[in-house]
Every structure is written in C-alpha cells, then in structure tokens.
Amino acid sequence: GQSLEQPSEVTAVEGAIVQINCTYQTSGFYGLSWYQQHDGGAPTFLSYNALDGLEETGRFSSFLSRSDSYGYLLLQELQMKDSASYFCAVRPIYSGNTPLVFGKGTRLSVIA
Amino acid sequence: EAGVAQSPRYKIIEKRQSVAFWCNPISGHATLYWYQQILGQGPKLLIQFQNNGVVDDSQLPKDRFSAERLKGVDSTLKIQPAKLEDSAVYLCASTPRGARNYEQYFGPGTRLTVT
Numbered sequence: 001g002q003s004l005e006q007p008s009e010v011t012a013v014e015g016a017i018v019q020i021n022c023t024y025q026t027s028g029f030y031g032l033s034w035y036q037q038h039d040g041g042a043p044t045f046l047s048y049n050a051l052d053g054l055e056e057t058g059r060f061s062s063f064l065s066r067s068d069s070y071g072y073l074l075l076q077e078l079q080m081k082d083s084a085s086y087f088c089a090v091r092p093i094y095s096g097n098t099p100l101v102f103g104k105g106t107r108l109s110v111i112a
Numbered sequence: 113e114a115g116v117a118q119s120p121r122y123k124i125i126e127k128r129q130s131v132a133f134w135c136n137p138i139s140g141h142a143t144l145y146w147y148q149q150i151l152g153q154g155p156k157l158l159i160q161f162q163n164n165g166v167v168d169d170s171q172l173p174k175d176r177f178s179a180e181r182l183k184g185v186d187s188t189l190k191i192q193p194a195k196l197e198d199s200a201v202y203l204c205a206s207t208p209r210g211a212r213n214y215e216q217y218f219g220p221g222t223r224l225t226v227t
Contacts, residue, residue, distance in 0.1 A: 019206065033214040042116075042203065042218035050225075087154045091214060099168055100213055101147075102154030 004088055004103035011109045012078055020073045022088035029090040032071045033066045033100070038084045046073070046086075075108075083109045083110045114138065116219035118204050124225045130192035133222045136185070137206030143167075145216060146179055146189050147203040155203055161187060194226045 013019040029049040035043040049064035061074040147155035164184040181187040205216040
C-alpha cells in the first residue's frame with residue numbers, strides 16, 4: 001500500500017518563506033506532484049518532481065528525495081492569496097493502471 | 113481555453129434519494145476522472161475513463177454509484193440511494209490524450225450534502 005503524510009496546518013507571515021513537507025511510504029512511484037486548493041475551489045496543479053532534486057517555478061519550488069522518502073513544497077515571498085490547502089500526490093508503480101493518490105493536505109494560513 | 117465544467121455546484125438531498133452530477137471536460141481531453149473529496153481529506157479517485165471506456169473503477173462503490181461517458185466527452189456520476197457518508201465534494205478532472213496523469217485539470221466540484 002501507500003500513504004502520504006503531511007502536516008495538517010501551517011501558519012506563516014506574509015513575505016516569509018514556508019516549507020510544507022510530505023513523507024510517504026510506498027514501494028515505488030513515478031513522481032511527486034503538488035496541488036493547491038483554495039476554500040471552495042478546484043485543486044490546481046503546481047509542480048511535479050520525476051527525479052530527485054529541486055524544481056523551481058516562480059515563487060514555488062518543490063523537492064524530492066526518493067532515498068529519504070521525502071519531499072517538500074517551498075513557498076517564498078508569501079502573499080495573502082497563498083492561504084489555501086496544499087496536497088502532495090503520487091502515482092504508485094503497480095502493474096496496470098495506477099491512480100494518483102493524494103495526501104490529506106496541509107492548510108496554510110498566511111497572516112499579516 | 114474553457115476549463116472543466118461541472119453542475120450543479122451544490123446539492124442537498126435526503127438519505128435514500130438519488131442524485132446525478134454532470135461534468136464536461138476540457139475540449140480534446142481523452143481521460144476523465146471522478147473524485148470524492150471528504151472535508152479535510154485529499155481527493156480520492158472513484159472512476160477513470162479513457163475516451164468512453166472505464167480504465168479504473170476499483171474504488172467505486174458499485175452497489176450505489178454509477179458513472180458513464182457514453183460519447184467520450186461529457187460524463188455523469190449517479191448515486192442511488194444516497195447515504196449520509198456520501199456527503200462530500202465530487203470533483204471531475206481531465207487530462208489530454210497521451211499525457212501523464214500527474215497534471216490533472218479539475219473542475220469546481222459539486223458539494224453534496226445528504227441529510
């Protein structure tokens with residue numbers, strides 16, 4: 001089986017940097033994805049790490065270490081609009097089709 | 113391009129009633145997904161279509177849930193009869209032909225309340 005662990009809540013100050021961790025237990029997967037979801041809104045894709053290392057997209061970066069079973073999403077220069085839930089997700093490697101498996105999400109609150 | 117469309121946005125029904133949700137994916141997207149998202153949790157896949165064929169419905173409670181995508185475009189998800197534990201947001205997502213499923217485009221969802 002597979003499980004993804006994320007902190008349930010994180011609070012950070014506007015303009016600061018915040019890191020949202022995702023640890024997982026799965027025998028193998030294709031890569032780690034991150035999604036953002038505002039209250040009442042649709043999840044939107046943020047980033048994908050197929051390989052170990054850091055991927056940067058503007059103020060957001062994502063990191064993966066398969067040897068440590070660990071990844072994180074880094075948000076820089078936090079803005080109030082970044083207040084949302086963030087989900088990590090993996091697609092496990094099994095035979096046949098494998099669905100995207102989401103973590104329970106981390107609710108980020110950005111305060112002034 | 114237009115995003116994934118879903119309707120209705122909200123639905124309140126009593127237990128044992130039936131309900132149907134509709135989804136129109138992004139034009140040209142071959143793969144369509146239905147997810148259930150319970151409050152405080154991540155989306156959980158219910159069913160995946162490739163064109164009009166079912167790829168994965170292993171987590172669909174088939175005794176009460178059904179879904180179809182007859183012409184390979186829009187899709188409906190039905191619950192009959194509903195239970196209290198079906199209260200959730202039902203999300204539809206799609207991906208283009210040949211794309212990996214790690215980047216999915218989600219609709220706004222239908223929030224279902226079963227009383």
